[in-house]
Amino acid sequence: xxARTRRPTPRRAARSPPPRTPPSKGRKVYFVTGGVTxxxxxxPAMDFRLMVKRAYDYALKDxxxxxxxxxxxxxxxxxxxxFSRQLKAASMVQDYLGMNPKGSVRIEWxxxxxxxxxxxxxxxxxxxxxDVCLAAGYETMSRVATWKGNEFIAxxxxxNFDFPxxxxxxxxYALMVIRHIYEYVRRGKFAHVKDEREAQRLAIxxxxxxxxxxxxxxxxxxxHNPYAQYPKRVTVDDVLRSEMISYPLTRxxxxxxxxxxxxxxxxxxxxxxxFTDKPVRVLGVGCGTDTxxxxxxxxxxxxxxxxxxxxxYTNLSYPGVHSFRxxxxxxxxxxxxxxxxxxxxxxxxxxxxxxxxxxxxxxYEDLGLxxxxxxxxxxTSGAPFLPHLDYGLPVPEAGKIPVNPSGGLIACxxxxxxTGLMQGVFALWQLQGRIGKHFGDPTLQLPNAKRGAxxxxxxxxxxxxxxxxxxxx
Amino acid sequence: MGRPRTFAKFKEVQEELARSGxxxxxxxxxxxxxxxxxxxxxxxxxxxAEDSPFFLGLAEKKLLGxxxxxxxCRFVYATPRSHCMACGTPTEWHPLPLKGKLHxxxxxxFGSEAxxxxxxxxxxxxxxxxxxxxxxARLKDCVEKDLYVGMPVEARFSDAPKYSITDLWFVPARA
Numbered sequence: 001x002x003a004r005t006r007r008p009t010p011r012r013a014a015r016s017p018p019p020r021t022p023p024s025k026g027r028k029v030y031f032v033t034g035g036v037t038x039x040x041x042x043x044p045a046m047d048f049r050l051m052v053k054r055a056y057d058y059a060l061k062d063x064x065x066x067x068x069x070x071x072x073x074x075x076x077x078x079x080x081x082x083f084s085r086q087l088k089a090a091s092m093v094q095d096y097l098g099m100n101p102k103g104s105v106r107i108e109w110x111x112x113x114x115x116x117x118x119x120x121x122x123x124x125x126x127x128x129x130x131d132v133c134l135a136a137g138y139e140t141m142s143r144v145a146t147w148k149g150n151e152f153i154a155x156x157x158x159x160n161f162d163f164p165x166x167x168x169x170x171x172x173y174a175l176m177v178i179r180h181i182y183e184y185v186r187r188g189k190f191a192h193v194k195d196e197r198e199a200q201r202l203a204i205x206x207x208x209x210x211x212x213x214x215x216x217x218x219x220x221x222x223x224h225n226p227y228a229q230y231p232k233r234v235t236v237d238d239v240l241r242s243e244m245i246s247y248p249l250t251r252x253x254x255x256x257x258x259x260x261x262x263x264x265x266x267x268x269x270x271x272x273x274x275f276t277d278k279p280v281r282v283l284g285v286g287c288g289t290d291t292x293x294x295x296x297x298x299x300x301x302x303x304x305x306x307x308x309x310x311x312x313y314t315n316l317s318y319p320g321v322h323s324f325r326x327x328x329x330x331x332x333x334x335x336x337x338x339x340x341x342x343x344x345x346x347x348x349x350x351x352x353x354x355x356x357x358x359x360x361x362x363x364y365e366d367l368g369l370x371x372x373x374x375x376x377x378x379x380t381s382g383a384p385f386l387p388h389l390d391y392g393l394p395v396p397e398a399g400k401i402p403v404n405p406s407g408g409l410i411a412c413x414x415x416x417x418x419t420g421l422m423q424g425v426f427a428l429w430q431l432q433g434r435i436g437k438h439f440g441d442p443t444l445q446l447p448n449a450k451r452g453a454x455x456x457x458x459x460x461x462x463x464x465x466x467x468x469x470x471x472x473x
Numbered sequence: 474m475g476r477p478r479t480f481a482k483f484k485e486v487q488e489e490l491a492r493s494g495x496x497x498x499x500x501x502x503x504x505x506x507x508x509x510x511x512x513x514x515x516x517x518x519x520x521x522a523e524d525s526p527f528f529l530g531l532a533e534k535k536l537l538g539x540x541x542x543x544x545x546c547r548f549v550y551a552t553p554r555s556h557c558m559a560c561g562t563p564t565e566w567h568p569l570p571l572k573g574k575l576h577x578x579x580x581x582x583f584g585s586e587a588x589x590x591x592x593x594x595x596x597x598x599x600x601x602x603x604x605x606x607x608x609x610a611r612l613k614d615c616v617e618k619d620l621y622v623g624m625p626v627e628a629r630f631s632d633a634p635k636y637s638i639t640d641l642w643f644v645p646a647r648a
Binding site: 041042044045085142145147148150151154159160161162164165166167168170171172174175176178179182186196197200243244245246247248291293294295296297298299321 | 483486487498500502504506508511513519521524528550551552554558559576577578579580581582583584585586587588589591594596598605606607608609610611617621622623637638639
């Protein structure tokens, strides 16, 4: 933003408030089992209740001694009532599963709905309110035409100022990445180009190429994930040539509408040991938010991770529309709770919310995998790629921190209320070393994965969750 | 009318619904799901409430931001807010310049169903001298290859206001 603009100075309180109480972790919480339906464009032969039921039954079968009567209550997530024109649909999931009269509540937080549901179940167990909590999520987006579905999603933007202009989420993310490219590629690699318009065109072309790497990675990873909606072998050129949706984002760089459900069972330590010999601990949770309207995002300073310095960002107005402050805030909270000071070294993989190839790159920076401005180079270093797959690209640093080994949203699909839970289930199986068992193909199993992160993100970064999972055996 | 026609592809089901209002989808296991068309429409009684002066202003060809009334703050919002986000103080209406620059932009080749017929259209975040936040608007009279961050633009207002944010748009500024 204009550098000359004065930033607001908060009114000074008469007395400075006491420092924030350090986060209480409450009881240790473990993630013991999960299930996912195959994500598909449409599941017309299953409604949302049956999809959740199938995922739930799968989850129960994967552990011992866990029967419905052992579950103390539920947290149920779906994003939009519009998609099924059924209000209070979570109650119908609750009774279809036979959970009445146990406690339950519906969770909704835009695209981060699934991630929030996971954390709501965490809180139920950490607080001691429940010993065993079921988190269940779904979305049935096929019940309306694709462009009507886009309209429903766009209604999750300000209906006074944003939606009537052509409410379209891909358009909003395109606005964000055009500015991201301007800040970091035009002012970075192409800083030497004098002609402003030429420099911006070169920068966008370069960024489009790198965003396509993300699409190639996630689609090719998904070739080995039977739950994925759109596994395919593609090249950078294929991605660039796919249909332009909202400049500079092409179809293959964007996730699709899906039908699907996912469940996760969280419990306390003693029950975890009873249900499985491979429990996974939820080591930290974080959540951040930002303004609903992109136009209201401030131009301030970067909240720093321990491994960053203020001098890294002397000329950067943050977050503006180029970065997700909510993602940074969620990362800060979750890393602090989990004791993570160097995410690249302390995390073995991340399942992150790649609704757009652009937002995957932006999120590398938010989560401190690289500094702000380094996301494109980080991508082409190969660091987020898997070391043992052939992407048809030079990826010398592949395996440094695999991101979306499952294929992410771009290739798995994005049935909103299920997505954050799906990431959790894939992370659970990864940490248990059981990808081969559940996928029927061990290719995506990372050797000796001990700690991973899941990241769920709502519209234009208006809310983001990060949860840290660690092998608990 | 007998039993609805049966299809194995969801796309064909959708097409049949448009024709006859009902269809049967047969899945891989042979299970047959009955699918029907179910229309739904609604009119809202939508109040712009505290944002109203902005929309009434557009009809008078005025562009109103808002400014924090706290002397220690004075933050200027290009998209008006009735209370300051930084300090919580009420704001006052504050005329914005009618010329600004592109903070960011895109061209939408697709859109929500309501806007598909208008594609392609340009969206722009516009920054103004003296304002600390930006404004989202349509950008007309130009095409994708003309656009760049920093491009000077100026406001246009509808002669036949519909009391919507679309009563305002921007065009490339005249030299």
